[in-house]
Amino acid sequence: xxxxxxxxRTPVVVITHxxxxxxxxxxxxxxxxxxxxxxxxxxxxxxxxTAEAVLRGFPEVLLPEPGTNLGAVGRDLAVRHMRTP
Numbered sequence: 001x002x003x004x005x006x007x008x009r010t011p012v013v014v015i016t017h018x019x020x021x022x023x024x025x026x027x028x029x030x031x032x033x034x035x036x037x038x039x040x041x042x043x044x045x046x047x048x049x050t051a052e053a054v055l056r057g058f059p060e061v062l063l064p065e066p067g068t069n070l071g072a073v074g075r076d077l078a079v080r081h082m083r084t085p
Contacts, residue, residue, distance in 0.1 A: 010037045015074035017044040042074035
């Protein structure tokens with residue numbers, strides 16, 4: 001793979017709860033994009049190993065874990081980590 005740089009103008013925020021397989025497919029596709037967006041995934045206390053799978057397979061992804069299911073508020077947690085101009 002050629003070296004690419006992160007495009008800080010187009011971050012991607014994903015919130016999830018017990019959707020490991022779907023999330024991993026999404027992250028794999030995002031990784032293939034040439035823009036190399038910063039990806040932030042809030043795991044809303046999944047019980048299916050989502051967080052562990054993300055950490056293992058996608059170490060470049062920022063993964064806030066609130067420890068409880070925040071629902072849509074998980075998006076706010078992720079947004080706090082954005083550096084968009």
